[in-house]
Amino acid sequence: MSMRGRLATVIGLFLVAVALAGWGVVSFIRPGVPGGVMDFTQGHAAGQPVDLTAQTVGAIGFGPHPTWVSYLVKDPSTGKWVQDTTWKLPANSVIDMTILQYDSGSPLRNQEWGQVQGTIGGTATLNGTSYSAYNSNTGTGVGHTFTVPALGLSVPLIGVNSSDSVCGSAPCMTSSPHNTITFSFKTPGPGSYSWQCFVPCGLGYLFGNGGPMSTLNYMGGQLEVVQ
Amino acid sequence: MANENSTNETHHLRNITVIWLILSVIVDLLFWFLVGPHVPPGTMTSSAKGNQFDFTFLCLMALPVLIGVWVYMGYAIRIWSAKRPGAEEPMTGPNARTNKTAQVSWIVITSVAVLFLAGFGTVELVISQGSGGGEGPNPIWTPPGATKAEAAALTPKASWSANSNQVLTVQVIAQQWKFTYRYPQFGGFETTQLVLPANTNIAFNVTSLDVIHSFWAYQLDVKADANPQQNDVAFTQTKQLGSFTVRCSELCGIWHGTMFNSGKVVSEAAFMSWAQSTEQANAQNTADLPPFAWTYVPDANGAAGGYYTDGNVTPYSTVEIYGSKQSAP
Known part of the structure; x- marks a missing residue:
């Protein structure tokens, strides 16, 4: 091959490598789906609790990553399920939270997250029964947690029986097997507080903490607490 | 001249x-x-x-x-x-060299x-x-009584009392994206709070359940890498009451920036009161924790923890699976 040909080959390969690296970086930092902010402050009267309903599904079923596990939240104004994990909440208010858990469970990597922490009364309810800790090595295990580290809030979401016909894509309806977990917590003063699931549920990723665990609008998000 | x-x-x-x-x-x-x-x-x-x-x-x-x-x-x-009138010529050339x-x-x-x-x-x-600083699993420089306290921490009878000059063993467990702490001398309870007694030698045993983290308690001047399946020991002696900040100082993923918490150094009496009440409050969950150990193998049995990038499922392990007590199949 002539010197000119070699040079062209080397430059061409270099440009391809640069393009691939750039594509990889952009793909890595790009959020899975365009996310908005679910506003729970609209029409909220001071001193009144806020109802917040969410669900967890084993596979979102749509978008760029249909097989990824995800949270969804019910839009308080339309009642529709939305894949948003940034929630605007009023400060110093009680949040009555209901999570419909449609995913199956397993033993926790760290049983510390089997403990209900930071809720009002230090408990949550599972299908109407109060609990303060759940041994993930028994029963149907823990599917996910709802944890806000900065608030010391963490609630294990007990999984459904994996032998049942688990809902395969979102949004799941209550006709599918699910557990209803309820708890209340009080928001602090204004600020931004991240929340996440502490079950490494990113299937196919190292230690289970990549993919949906590392992408906004899946298994983690922000509580934007405003005055 | x-x-x-x-x-x-x-x-x-x-x-x-x-x-x-x-x-x-x-x-x-x-x-x-x-x-x-x-x-x-x-x-x-x-x-x-x-x-x-x-x-x-x-x-x-x-x-x-x-x-x-x-x-x-x-x-x-x-x-x-x-420019100075009468300035001397600087000495340069071979004389200087x-x-x-x-x-x-x-x-x-x-x-x-x-x-x-x-x-x-x-x-x-x-x-x-x-x-x-973290000295690894076998520290060379240890405060008096540390070796004894560390050995005792692995036994169910480990204990600690105020004003006893005992070394307090604290295990720091890092995971994406939070530090938790175990106190083997108080039944091995685990908590998200880091509370320490004043005027006490502390042995921090730092490990990780997933990727590499780093435990950095800035005001305590303690910094130790948290590596999976490694115990990194660091010592210090608390002197003053007050609050301190703990941060992860190893970039560990998307929520690395949120991996921090504050801790407290309190009087020995206040620490005893806190430790005993937390031990009691957490008793139900402590019973579900695995026996205290220096390191834990990240669970390979569910919650996707067992699935690695090669698509294979890591086989079960009968020992040291954190949060899992069931037998191997």
Whole structure:
């Protein structure tokens, strides 16, 4: 091959490598789906609790990553399920939270997250029964947690029986097997507080903490607490 | 002519030395008394206090060097300026390059300084039991009673009491993206809060359940890498009551920036009260925790923890699976 040909080959390969690296970086930092902010402050009267309903599904079923596990939240104004994990909440208010858990469970990597922490009364309810800790090595295990580290809030979401016909894509309806977990917590003063699931549920990723665990609008998000 | 030059050089050297000496003493004294007490990381622990002294001492050594450069520069500009009437011609050329006194002095002074600093650093590291840094699973420098306390921590009968000069063992467990803490001398309960008694030697045993993290308690001057399946031990002695901040100092994923919490150093009595009440409150969950161990293998049995990038499922392990007590299939 002539010197000119070699040079062209080397430059061409270099440009391809640069393009691939750039594509990889952009793909890595790009959020899975365009996310908005679910506003729970609209029409909220001071001193009144806020109802917040969410669900967890084993596979979102749509978008760029249909097989990824995800949270969804019910839009308080339309009642529709939305894949948003940034929630605007009023400060110093009680949040009555209901999570419909449609995913199956397993033993926790760290049983510390089997403990209900930071809720009002230090408990949550599972299908109407109060609990303060759940041994993930028994029963149907823990599917996910709802944890806000900065608030010391963490609630294990007990999984459904994996032998049942688990809902395969979102949004799941209550006709599918699910557990209803309820708890209340009080928001602090204004600020931004991240929340996440502490079950490494990113299937196919190292230690289970990549993919949906590392992408906004899946298994983690922000509580934007405003005055 | 040669004698005249030599006399002038001696004269200049004496002037510069006197100015440098006076300024160095003044600046060092000002630094010692005005800045020294505020040098980070403070005096909350023995290692913090030790590091504060080290930083201050190094500054006290560096300042005269800085002042020496500035004094020489100022003197040269003032005295040897070509614009100055009657300015002397600077001595250059072979005379400057072959001045043995200058060369030997330079080599001796810099060699002594470097060797002294190496010795100083080593001594400071030894006498402060590692200066708050992670020493790995088999620390060389340990406070009195640490080996005994660490061995006892692995037994169910481990205990700790106030005013007993016992070393308190605290296990730091890192996971994406939160630190949790186990207290083996109080039944092995685990909590998200880090509370320590004052005037106590603390043995931090740092490990990780997933990727590499780093436990950095800034005001305590404790910093130790948290590696999966490794126990990294760091020591310090608490001195003052107050709050401190814990951060992960190893980029560990998307929520790395949120991986922090605050801790407290409280009186020994207050610590006992907190530890006993937390042990009681967490009893139900503590019963579900695995036996206390220095390291834990990340679970390979569910919750996607067992699925790795190669698509294979890591086989079950019968031991040390954190949060899992069931037998292997």
